[in-house]
Each structure stands twice: as structure tokens, then as C-alpha cells.
Amino acid sequence: MALELDRTGWEVTAIDENEDALQRLGEHWSGGFVVGHGMDVDVLREAGIEEADAVVVATNGDNTNLVVGQVAQKQFDIQTTIVRVLDPARAKVYASLGLRTISPTSTAIDFLTEAVRKSEQSPERVEARG
Amino acid sequence: MYILIAGGGKVGANLAKSVLDLGHEVTLIEQRRDRWERLEEEFEHRAQLGDATELFVLERAGIARPPDLVVAVTGDDEDNIVICQMAREHYGVEKVIARVNDPRNQPLFDLTGITPTVSATSIILAMIEHEVPEHGLIHLLELRKENLEIVEVQLDADSPSVGKQVSRIQLPAGSRLITVMRDGQAQMAEGEIELRAGDQVLAVLEPGKEEELRKVLLRKGG
Numbered sequence: 322m323a324l325e326l327d328r329t330g331w332e333v334t335a336i337d338e339n340e341d342a343l344q345r346l347g348e349h350w351s352g353g354f355v356v357g358h359g360m361d362v363d364v365l366r367e368a369g370i371e372e373a374d375a376v377v378v379a380t381n382g383d384n385t386n387l388v389v390g391q392v393a394q395k396q397f398d399i400q401t402t403i404v405r406v407l408d409p410a411r412a413k414v415y416a417s418l419g420l421r422t423i424s425p426t427s428t429a430i431d432f433l434t435e436a437v438r439k440s441e442q443s444p445e446r447v448e449a450r451g
Numbered sequence: 452m453y454i455l456i457a458g459g460g461k462v463g464a465n466l467a468k469s470v471l472d473l474g475h476e477v478t479l480i481e482q483r484r485d486r487w488e489r490l491e492e493e494f495e496h497r498a499q500l501g502d503a504t505e506l507f508v509l510e511r512a513g514i515a516r517p518p519d520l521v522v523a524v525t526g527d528d529e530d531n532i533v534i535c536q537m538a539r540e541h542y543g544v545e546k547v548i549a550r551v552n553d554p555r556n557q558p559l560f561d562l563t564g565i566t567p568t569v570s571a572t573s574i575i576l577a578m579i580e581h582e583v584p585e586h587g588l589i590h591l592l593e594l595r596k597e598n599l600e601i602v603e604v605q606l607d608a609d610s611p612s613v614g615k616q617v618s619r620i621q622l623p624a625g626s627r628l629i630t631v632m633r634d635g636q637a638q639m640a641e642g643e644i645e646l647r648a649g650d651q652v653l654a655v656l657e658p659g660k661e662e663e664l665r666k667v668l669l670r671k672g673g
Contacts, residue, residue: 360529360559384504384529388559395562410506411533414541 322377327352334368359389365397375401383408390420452476455518457503457534458525459483459490462550466522467494478512482525504533509542517544524550528559535565566595587669588661591653601629601655604668608648612668618642623663626656 323335323346334353335346343354357364359380370376376393378386383406390404404422406412412424452475456463459481467479471494479494480503481487490498501508503525514521521538523531531549538544551557551570560568581589589603606613612620617628617640628640632651638644640652656664 360556362558382529384527384533388529388532388563391563392559408505411504411537414506414537418536418540 322379323352324350336364336368360385360392362392362396365389365392370397370399373397373399375399375403377403377405379405383411387411387415387420387422390415390422394420452519453513453516454478454520454522455509455512455514455538456480457521457523457531458550459486459498460524460526462524463522464490464493466524467497471497478518480508480512504530504537506537509534509537514538514542514544517542520544520546520548522548522550526552528552528556532559532563532565536563561595587665593658598657599655600658601653602661602664604652604654604664606646606648606650606652606668610646610648610669612646613648613650615646616642617644617646620646620667622667623656623660625660626654626664629653629655 323333327333327350332352334355335342336355336357336359337343338356338358340356343350346352346354353368355364355368357367359365359378370393373393376390376397376399378390378393380386380389386404386406390402393399393402402421404415404420406415406422406424407426409424409427409430412422412427416422454470454475454477456467456470456477456479459467459479463479463481467477471477477494477497479490479498480501481490481498482500482502484500487498487500499508499512501511503509503512503523517538521535521544523534523538525531525534528551531551535547535549539547547565549560549565549568551560551568551573554570554572557568557570557573560566577590587604589605590600591603592601594600617631620628622628630637630653631640631644631646632653633647633649646652652668654664654668
């Protein structure tokens, strides 16, 4: 996500607890990188949250993301705050509370269901491939 | 009362025991299987296995009734915040209590409106302050919702307020004296009462006014 945004011309700063995450961004990474936890407001400030146009929260902890997302939205007033929540049920609850949540699980389920539905309509195609 | 407790560690388990003894109905949710197995021996069906931040786990524990009180005492602050928020905002639970594991996370509970909170570190710190008051003000109570706090001030012979009547003391805006404790007797801090060395004065004030109040009551300089 950080790489994609960087490629499309955004100025990106990534935050990760693990310094090794910087290597995953590759040697050509031109954006910022701050080591720390997103629940730490000082870390968010260091990463420049006060000047940010958008905040994406996508750690592997749903609840961490939900809390950090609210900090970005409520405390720093970032209108475009996107929060990744794997659990579709929790994503829905927080969406109803005004947080912009994205659930990759729901997206995958929709995608797979659609694929199954399509294959039902044209079984011969599945057969041909199988 | 029906009380739902999320987190079956030492705090949650002992709390469950205590409120059961008081005659309340309790459900205790614990995520770790090994812990839950031990809890189940003691609490039987009242101990449920699962992640209390998942809706179906909460619903299985009767969150939709809704409980009179939800207590979130897991070891993760973000989990405690999410449990309390969903209980209140989504299921209409009126009272929630959350444990703060890392006091640095207290602002996150404030931001999300989770109150009251309980933090072992803060309690111990308050006790230490009470024993060794650093600035002459002892914090007694914080009324977060009302944005007020109650402090105790011990006056000594050097205090600038000693010898003055309460009505003559120029208190900072947003503060009031409540009572004056003298010789083991408390009296309301009425205007005509003259403060003496050795008095213990209770004051209510807005957070952030401590330094001004301290100067007026205790010391002229900084």
C-alpha cells in the first residue's frame, strides 16, 4: 500500500514497530519511515500526522487499528482515515459509528462468491479449465 | 445485577468471584484455552471461551440483554477500549469499566469516552503521592466527567494563607475551598473561618489550576 501510494505520487511516511519493515519497502524507498507503535501519539506526530491529508491504519491487529483510526479522526481531525479491519462484523459496527473501515475479508468473500456464482452460470467453462 | 467481565486473568477471575459472592449474575470471558479450562472448573458455565472483541462471543455471553455492567479487564488496552465501545455504542450497555494496563494509554480511553478507568500504576502512584506529597497538594479524587478534581492541602506556619479569612483569600478562578480539617474536626470552609497552621484544607478545582492554588495557599514564590 505504501509502495503503491508512493509510486502514484503521494508523499508517504510509514510507521512500523519493526525496523526490518523498512527493508520490505525496498532500497528505492524515498518516503519517510518512523519506528514505533501507532498507539503512541508522539510517534504519530513524528511521522507528521498533523500535516497529513490521509491516514491508513493497517497493522495486523484489528483493535489496534480501530483505536489508532479514532485517534487520527478525532484527535487530529484527518477526514480521510481508512482503517483495515479483518473481522467483517467489527468493521460493520465501527462503520456505523462513523469510522471508514475496510474489511479485506468481506471483499474476498464477495469476490469468491461472485466467482462461484459465475461458474454456476457457465459450468462448461469451469470444466474446460479443470 | 447482570455483570459481564471480559478477561479472566487474576483481576477478572477475582472480580468474578467477588461479585458472585455479592449475589450478582456473572459471565466471564477468557480467550486463552488453558486459562479458561481452569476458570471453568471454578465458574462452570459462567466461564466462556472466546475473544471478547468478537461480536458473536459477546452475544453468546448475553451482551444483547444488555448487562447492567460490562467490565473490560484484559491485558490489552486496545481490546478493553473496543469491548467497552461496542458494549456501549452498539448494544446500549449503560455502564462500563475499563482497566488501563499502560498508563500512557489513558488519553486513548479519554478520547474514546471510556470512563471510569482503573489503572494499577496510577493507583499506586496516587498512594505514593499521598505519602510523599511533592508539591504540597495531595490528589484525592479526579472527577473526569465533570472536569474537576479534589485535592488536600496541608498548611504550615509559612503558608501565606495562614491567618487569613477564607473570604479574603484570592483563589484562582475555577477553584473553591470545601472544608477545613482542624483537630480532627471538619468544618465547611465558610467565608469567616480563619485558616491556621496545621489545617488540612480540601479544595475542588479544574485540572491545571494546581500550581496557582498551591501558590495562593502554600507559597508566595515558585
